[in-house]
Amino acid sequence: MSESETEPESRPLGPNVRQTAAEMATGDRTDTLLQTDGLVKRFGGFTATDDVDFGVAEGELRCLIGPNGAGKSTLLKLVTGTYEASEGHIYYDGHDITDLEPHERVQRGISMKFQVPSVYGDLSVRENARLPIQRFADGAERRERVDRAIEAAGLTGYEHVDASALSHGQQQQLEIGMAASLEPDLLLLDEPVAGLDVAEREAIAERVTRLNEEEGIAFVVIEHDTDFVASIADEVTVLHNGEIFLEGPIDEVKADPAVQRIYLGEEE
Amino acid sequence: MVNGINLALQFLDSFAFIVLAAAGLAIIFGIMGVINLAHGEFILVGAYATTLSATKLGLPLAAAMLVGTLVTAAFGVVVERFVISGAVPNWIGQRTVGRDFVEPLYDRLADSMVATFGLSLIMVQGARVVFGNSIDTVGTPFGNIAYGAFSYSTYRIVLSGVSIALLVGVYYIFTRTEYGMTARATIQDEETARALGVDTERIYMATFAIGSGLAGLTGALFAPTLSMQPTLGDQFLVEAFVAVVVGGPSVVLGTALSGGVLGAIQAVFTNLYGTFFGRIALLAAAMVALRFLPDGITGFIETVQSRRQEGE
Amino acid sequence: SGGQGQSGATTDTASSADVVKIGVLEDQSGNFALVGAPKHKASMLAIEEINANGGIDGKQIETYATDPQSDNQRYQELTREMINENDVDVLWAGYSSATREAIRPTIDRNEQLYFYTTQYEGGVCDKYTFAVGPTARQQLGIVLPYLREEFGPKIYTIAADYNFGQLSADWVKVLADENDAEVVGEEFIPLSESSFGSVINNIQDADPDFVMSMLVGANHTAFYKQKASAGLDVPIGTSTAMAQGYEHRRLDPPAMANIYAGVNYMEEVPTESNTGDGGFVDRYYEKYPDAPYLNEEAETNYFSTYMYKKAVEQAGTLEQPEVIEALESGIELGTERAPEAPEGETIKLDGATHHVDHHMWVMKADDQHNVEAVKNEQIPEQFLSETVGCNLPENPETTQYTPVDYFEEAE
Amino acid sequence: MLELDGVTAAYDRTPILRGVDLSVDEGEIVGVMGKNGVGKTTLLKTVMGLLEPTEGTIRYAGADVTSASADERARAGIGYIPQGRDVFPKLTVEQNIRMGEKIRADSDETLYDQIYGYFPILDERANQDAGTLSGGQQQMLAIARALVSNPDLLLLDEPSEGIQPSIVGQISEDMQAINEDLGTTILFVEQNLGVIREMADRCYAMERGEIVDEVGPTTLADEDAIAEYLAV
Amino acid sequence: MATDAPPDGGQSLAARVRARFEGPNTIGNSNGFWVGFLVAVAALVAFPLVGNAEQFSLFLVLSLLGLSLSVVWGYTGVLSFGQVVFFGLGGYTFAVVSINVSTPGGITAAVLAGVVGGGIGAAVLGYFMFYGGVRDVYVTIITLVATMVLHTFMAQTAGSEWTIGEAALGGFNGMPDIPLLKLGVGAASFQFMYNAIPVWVPGFGTVELDPFYYLALVLLVGTYLGLRALVNSDYGRAMVAVREDEDRTRMFGYNVKRIKLVVFILGGALAGLSGVLYAARNVFIDPTVFTLLFATLPVIWVSVGGRKSLLGAIIATIAIEYIRVTLGGELALVMLGALLLGTILFLPNGIVPWVHKQIRQNRPAPADAEGPETPDPTEASES
Ligand SMILES: Nc1ncnc2c1ncn2[C@@H]1O[C@H](COP(=O)(O)OP(=O)(O)OP(=O)(O)O)[C@@H](O)[C@H]1O
Numbered sequence A: 001m002s003e004s005e006t007e008p009e010s011r012p013l014g015p016n017v018r019q020t021a022a023e024m025a026t027g028d029r030t031d032t033l034l035q036t037d038g039l040v041k042r043f044g045g046f047t048a049t050d051d052v053d054f055g056v057a058e059g060e061l062r063c064l065i066g067p068n069g070a071g072k073s074t075l076l077k078l079v080t081g082t083y084e085a086s087e088g089h090i091y092y093d094g095h096d097i098t099d100l101e102p103h104e105r106v107q108r109g110i111s112m113k114f115q116v117p118s119v120y121g122d123l124s125v126r127e128n129a130r131l132p133i134q135r136f137a138d139g140a141e142r143r144e145r146v147d148r149a150i151e152a153a154g155l156t157g158y159e160h161v162d163a164s165a166l167s168h169g170q171q172q173q174l175e176i177g178m179a180a181s182l183e184p185d186l187l188l189l190d191e192p193v194a195g196l197d198v199a200e201r202e203a204i205a206e207r208v209t210r211l212n213e214e215e216g217i218a219f220v221v222i223e224h225d226t227d228f229v230a231s232i233a234d235e236v237t238v239l240h241n242g243e244i245f246l247e248g249p250i251d252e253v254k255a256d257p258a259v260q261r262i263y264l265g266e267e268e
Numbered sequence B: 001m002v003n004g005i006n007l008a009l010q011f012l013d014s015f016a017f018i019v020l021a022a023a024g025l026a027i028i029f030g031i032m033g034v035i036n037l038a039h040g041e042f043i044l045v046g047a048y049a050t051t052l053s054a055t056k057l058g059l060p061l062a063a064a065m066l067v068g069t070l071v072t073a074a075f076g077v078v079v080e081r082f083v084i085s086g087a088v089p090n091w092i093g094q095r096t097v098g099r100d101f102v103e104p105l106y107d108r109l110a111d112s113m114v115a116t117f118g119l120s121l122i123m124v125q126g127a128r129v130v131f132g133n134s135i136d137t138v139g140t141p142f143g144n145i146a147y148g149a150f151s152y153s154t155y156r157i158v159l160s161g162v163s164i165a166l167l168v169g170v171y172y173i174f175t176r177t178e179y180g181m182t183a184r185a186t187i188q189d190e191e192t193a194r195a196l197g198v199d200t201e202r203i204y205m206a207t208f209a210i211g212s213g214l215a216g217l218t219g220a221l222f223a224p225t226l227s228m229q230p231t232l233g234d235q236f237l238v239e240a241f242v243a244v245v246v247g248g249p250s251v252v253l254g255t256a257l258s259g260g261v262l263g264a265i266q267a268v269f270t271n272l273y274g275t276f277f278g279r280i281a282l283l284a285a286a287m288v289a290l291r292f293l294p295d296g297i298t299g300f301i302e303t304v305q306s307r308r309q310e311g312e
Numbered sequence C: 001s002g003g004q005g006q007s008g009a010t011t012d013t014a015s016s017a018d019v020v021k022i023g024v025l026e027d028q029s030g031n032f033a034l035v036g037a038p039k040h041k042a043s044m045l046a047i048e049e050i051n052a053n054g055g056i057d058g059k060q061i062e063t064y065a066t067d068p069q070s071d072n073q074r075y076q077e078l079t080r081e082m083i084n085e086n087d088v089d090v091l092w093a094g095y096s097s098a099t100r101e102a103i104r105p106t107i108d109r110n111e112q113l114y115f116y117t118t119q120y121e122g123g124v125c126d127k128y129t130f131a132v133g134p135t136a137r138q139q140l141g142i143v144l145p146y147l148r149e150e151f152g153p154k155i156y157t158i159a160a161d162y163n164f165g166q167l168s169a170d171w172v173k174v175l176a177d178e179n180d181a182e183v184v185g186e187e188f189i190p191l192s193e194s195s196f197g198s199v200i201n202n203i204q205d206a207d208p209d210f211v212m213s214m215l216v217g218a219n220h221t222a223f224y225k226q227k228a229s230a231g232l233d234v235p236i237g238t239s240t241a242m243a244q245g246y247e248h249r250r251l252d253p254p255a256m257a258n259i260y261a262g263v264n265y266m267e268e269v270p271t272e273s274n275t276g277d278g279g280f281v282d283r284y285y286e287k288y289p290d291a292p293y294l295n296e297e298a299e300t301n302y303f304s305t306y307m308y309k310k311a312v313e314q315a316g317t318l319e320q321p322e323v324i325e326a327l328e329s330g331i332e333l334g335t336e337r338a339p340e341a342p343e344g345e346t347i348k349l350d351g352a353t354h355h356v357d358h359h360m361w362v363m364k365a366d367d368q369h370n371v372e373a374v375k376n377e378q379i380p381e382q383f384l385s386e387t388v389g390c391n392l393p394e395n396p397e398t399t400q401y402t403p404v405d406y407f408e409e410a411e
Numbered sequence D: 001m002l003e004l005d006g007v008t009a010a011y012d013r014t015p016i017l018r019g020v021d022l023s024v025d026e027g028e029i030v031g032v033m034g035k036n037g038v039g040k041t042t043l044l045k046t047v048m049g050l051l052e053p054t055e056g057t058i059r060y061a062g063a064d065v066t067s068a069s070a071d072e073r074a075r076a077g078i079g080y081i082p083q084g085r086d087v088f089p090k091l092t093v094e095q096n097i098r099m100g101e102k103i104r105a106d107s108d109e110t111l112y113d114q115i116y117g118y119f120p121i122l123d124e125r126a127n128q129d130a131g132t133l134s135g136g137q138q139q140m141l142a143i144a145r146a147l148v149s150n151p152d153l154l155l156l157d158e159p160s161e162g163i164q165p166s167i168v169g170q171i172s173e174d175m176q177a178i179n180e181d182l183g184t185t186i187l188f189v190e191q192n193l194g195v196i197r198e199m200a201d202r203c204y205a206m207e208r209g210e211i212v213d214e215v216g217p218t219t220l221a222d223e224d225a226i227a228e229y230l231a232v
Numbered sequence E: 001m002a003t004d005a006p007p008d009g010g011q012s013l014a015a016r017v018r019a020r021f022e023g024p025n026t027i028g029n030s031n032g033f034w035v036g037f038l039v040a041v042a043a044l045v046a047f048p049l050v051g052n053a054e055q056f057s058l059f060l061v062l063s064l065l066g067l068s069l070s071v072v073w074g075y076t077g078v079l080s081f082g083q084v085v086f087f088g089l090g091g092y093t094f095a096v097v098s099i100n101v102s103t104p105g106g107i108t109a110a111v112l113a114g115v116v117g118g119g120i121g122a123a124v125l126g127y128f129m130f131y132g133g134v135r136d137v138y139v140t141i142i143t144l145v146a147t148m149v150l151h152t153f154m155a156q157t158a159g160s161e162w163t164i165g166e167a168a169l170g171g172f173n174g175m176p177d178i179p180l181l182k183l184g185v186g187a188a189s190f191q192f193m194y195n196a197i198p199v200w201v202p203g204f205g206t207v208e209l210d211p212f213y214y215l216a217l218v219l220l221v222g223t224y225l226g227l228r229a230l231v232n233s234d235y236g237r238a239m240v241a242v243r244e245d246e247d248r249t250r251m252f253g254y255n256v257k258r259i260k261l262v263v264f265i266l267g268g269a270l271a272g273l274s275g276v277l278y279a280a281r282n283v284f285i286d287p288t289v290f291t292l293l294f295a296t297l298p299v300i301w302v303s304v305g306g307r308k309s310l311l312g313a314i315i316a317t318i319a320i321e322y323i324r325v326t327l328g329g330e331l332a333l334v335m336l337g338a339l340l341l342g343t344i345l346f347l348p349n350g351i352v353p354w355v356h357k358q359i360r361q362n363r364p365a366p367a368d369a370e371g372p373e374t375p376d377p378t379e380a381s382e383s
């Protein structure tokens, strides 16, 4: 892959670097929730993420955009532990989680919805919804949480329907609901509105905003729909060729000519 | 005492046995996702058809082997139509009650296992009822070669040559030809393949026929060296599955490599400690290989290749 | 045992005293069908003959026969059924020693009179079991000395890697010692193995005067083809090949050339009562024209049925304890009473051990697979009677003894 | 070119399409829009022959193809780009494309250059397994694979899903170019408003398995009116 | 188990207890089912009056083996070909311990040792596989190979060097000298084998009943109910989630490897129990239990009965083994083969789920009020 010539050779610590590795290692807490340090992922000879320092503050809602193949999904999968990092470290809540198993990361508060929806097709909506919740809630509390999760996903009345029979949008809603019901501190969403109709997009935008504002959940959202991005996020990070290309408020990023050229298209 | 030539011949022998045992299965299991517990009985068909055409019809051995292979391939087509794809029962179903009776067994590992287990019971007992508890065998051709105090059956050396040629042929067919690519695409996503104009029914049938034909060829090739009984297929089954699975995702290359690795281990241990340890070593090696190479040998090779590229 | 019908299986004959109930469990399908089918047929032949000649003590035989399909689990269930449901007076069952051992607990528990007719490793000293086939010591005992005389003292043993093979190999060592010979190599081969390249090399490497082969089963049959095509032409003595699975008929010559079988019987045994006009072979093929072969075990099933007949007639009852007592008194069959003992001369049931003093033969196959008798003599069971001291009428036990406990050479 | 008359189709027993009437003329670009789950994908699958209608007829190029199999329809010139990137994951990118080429004997080399021109990344990654491409790259591959067969009628199911904005714009332009240059007729499903407006000559609106409206060029020009349809 | 309090205090104890055994992971959550269940159990209790209980006890014992695969494969998605490994380990351990200590206390300990032996075997093999990242068909083949290793190995243990204490492993010919099953300690013990108890039954007079049959029946019914409770508990739902999608289940914070290992050990212990009873019933064990045929049977039972149905595993085990033992004649194996082939082709989800579907479809609507769909009984146990 050819390097973009506008890419600055050495990047100053951008606004996104919340905390240095040294700070992380000594456990000096700031409001930084997630910080990657020089994260590299190679597939064979191909480098999908290249020395990425990506940070998210507590309660922040950050969108991750960038061209197809930029390494966005890969970055999130490194954070969840689905992929093992080739190099670099991941710090979360003051701890180095680079070597933790995926389920341990989840138990510490990281939750993710993958790009391709994969609800448990043969289980009913209610069983799907109960699964994350039963890990930590019992009895009446559990029932209540399950009910709330189903309601928030707009699936009241579908409790006993097999999840495979839901529409695409409903499955996305259910997935977000399940990921959110773990009450994570950090929720990662990979293209939550791809393939959804306008009404559903709005519903999800509203949902994400509410979870972020009311429950204080920090988000990283990957999305190609820039209108959607604009409607939920203030800050975006642009990834390109596996590297952080630009970060900043959505309006500034959209106006950046280089971003327009590599990602948005000239005429936008 | 270990003698170099003995060891080499022993290796070739083990290698040929494993590769030939696995060849048909590599296609039917590795490519089509059907666990064929009747694999041994397909080999039986090949062996019986070969032997009977030689002893009863008086065909020369080479011609009889060709007959054995073709008969098994044809038999495979019948099994595919009636059982594996369910095409025949479904054709009847559509015409009588207006719906399909059965779902194809492709990529349904466990169900295909039960169905082919049933099939194997039918075939073994069927062979017994029709041909009795044994049939007369044909002799082994080509005599032997002698070296020092030792001598070795030439035919078994020929077998290892054939097994290598067969691997090369199958590898070529499935990776280099249009048919091979189409077959792999069909197994991965039948619907999309159909939308791209592939007659998937024919592909399934042809692939199953090739897999069966290879099993038949194995039976044909071993017919002169084994005793002909309805249960003769049993001895191939375990080696076949182990070789295919240890081989990993690239089935043909994988089968060659696992035949090589497992054959070498068996040969060395057999030579040093006798047949029992040779067999135990083969099985133990298979378990260890699967544990430490969770994606089989070819999966491991892919990983190593990408590590090497990373290093560059 | 269960609630139904088992009460007094061993004594309750009052209601069925007008017939003799015989149970026959011999394999007609599965792994042992090749060798089990002739056993079944021979039992049926004997029963048919006896019935045609007025039955046993005037009673007709009622036969219960089911195919156990070479499956030990089926054997166990069918044995219970024979005893508890069918209430048989006597039972013939099983080809392999493993099958015998699988059902023996049930046999002993129910005190069921049982005939085991396969040639076997020997050593079963069991009040209810009559192991009337030849033992390894008897079979090897005729062939090994012969080969020692003919070819020399160096022996290489190859044997199936399970009880029968291992114990037979022990007997080879004992007999080698007794005959001034020496075992120069020994290899055990798993039953699932069918490639013999390295075995053949090992034999060539050891360069013995003759090989003793106790290979067993369909997979091992391949050895004979493979050694022939490899050009291994050392003489081979065997207790297992030819007589049971008629390899000399099934395999293309010269696979069995130069092979010497130590057996009590095979179809080719040249006695008048066997191959003579109207002899055993004629009667068998008259009843079963399509049968492929009349094997060693078939003859044992056949004559032991006559032994049972004789014992019942002597006891004058079907009560099993009395019949066992009659058998233990030493039933004899002989050529003068043909057709009952096709293997030749007088054969005698040894009451103390429940084994048979067999008339043993060495049968040699040539490169056209023609078989001829090269030696024959009467050989008694020796291990239990002479070495162990098994005496069942006095000490009714249910043990299997092994040679290692009695012979240093066997270790 | 394509005519559906009272087409009803179902998975198992639940009817999804209920009496769909629709026609596409040669050389047209026709869109289908509607909310999630109304049956748009089902409609395309039925046209492709992956689902057999329980009632109604489908005519293509003057012939009744209602009971023709998918591969027959493909060979008759219908190309299909499924929703959700159904690439063959264990075939390489190049092999995936060659699978598309197989359909027709008359595919020519210039088509390749053109297609790689649209999606240069596919050329770069020719020997990568398609399953390891990023989501958007897989979508591009699916499009390219359908294009190489040079179909007469191209069925596109949400081609812009998961594609970066600049390429989305480019795809609609390319489709129009293909339509003009090669005379390919196109029937497509979309959620992206911009794409619909830019590409479609006219458009059908679907609701619960039925065509409820047909939208002509004038309405298509009206952004708010379209938004209305998509958000019904 | 669900640890939550019952949803409403007004529910009767019976309903609360029942709720533990019900849920979407088992077939049969209606009143009708439980009535049928009680009738079936009663029929099995009465069976020795009319049928061959001695033979039937074999099917009950093997049903435990079927159940062990049903939890491991049907509910957790681990297709093990090695249940017979743990079955055999259980049987052999029982044999070795009981031969060495053949007092009632020793025999009772031998039973426990057999169960533990099966569990430990599964723990070792399971740890080796699951914590090494082995998945899917690779698990199947490793377990198959483990079976073959044991078969090859056990077949050659005929010599006296293969003696553990008093107990000779006996090679291919197996171990015939297993003492009769006596449970308890000293005088407070009871012999379950060959100890028919005369019981007076109205209408039948005095009949001799086989205690082993009842022991097997109690263990089977108990195991069935226990597994029902398990699969309908929180843990059971996590198992099912692992079966449906391992990667996704990890993303909800579940330790998938541990869940698989735990279930595998449970399955091993259950298979071990089955093996103990098998050896005790036959007073014999031999390496036939490690043959390919025997290893295949559990997969066949569970597939034919319905992979995701515990009841299916039991019913199919009994049916297939009954057919295998009783079907005679030259074409017996052909018919058995055709039966298996036909069943899997025409009822791909297994017999019990098919029957369940027929009943649900044919039941008139009002009766459904009691049926599984409306009000979902899991609600009651929310879980
Ligand atoms: N397993 C793999 N092997 C080889 N290359 C891979 C693998 N997984 C991802 N890649 C490559 O890594 C790059 C980044 O992929 P990634 O999925 O992270 O992209 P993305 O930014 O999410 O793109 P999109 O917007 O299209 O989803 C792509 O070029 C892809 O082809």
Ligand SMILES: Nc1ncnc2c1ncn2[C@@H]1O[C@H](COP(=O)(O)OP(=O)(O)OP(=O)(O)O)[C@@H](O)[C@H]1O
Pocket: A164, A165, A166, A167, A168, A169, A195, D011, D012, D016, D034, D035, D036, D037, D038, D039, D040, D041, D042, D043, D083
């Ligand atoms: N394989 C299937 N089996 C059963 N029902 C299905 C299947 N596929 C889709 N459905 C159902 O059919 C209906 C229509 O589905 P379809 O995929 O055609 O909708 P769509 O309009 O393409 O939606 P979207 O915009 O989300 O892609 C939905 O309710 C869906 O749940």
Ligand SMILES: NC(N)=O
Pocket: C095, C096, C097, C098, C118, C119, C120, C121, C164, C216
């Ligand atoms: N008795 C035998 N050959 O097992």
Ligand SMILES: [Mg+2]
Pocket: A072, A073, A074, A115, A190, D134, D135, D136
């Ligand atoms: Mg992505």
Ligand SMILES: [Mg+2]
Pocket: D040, D041, D042, D083, D157
């Ligand atoms: Mg769709």
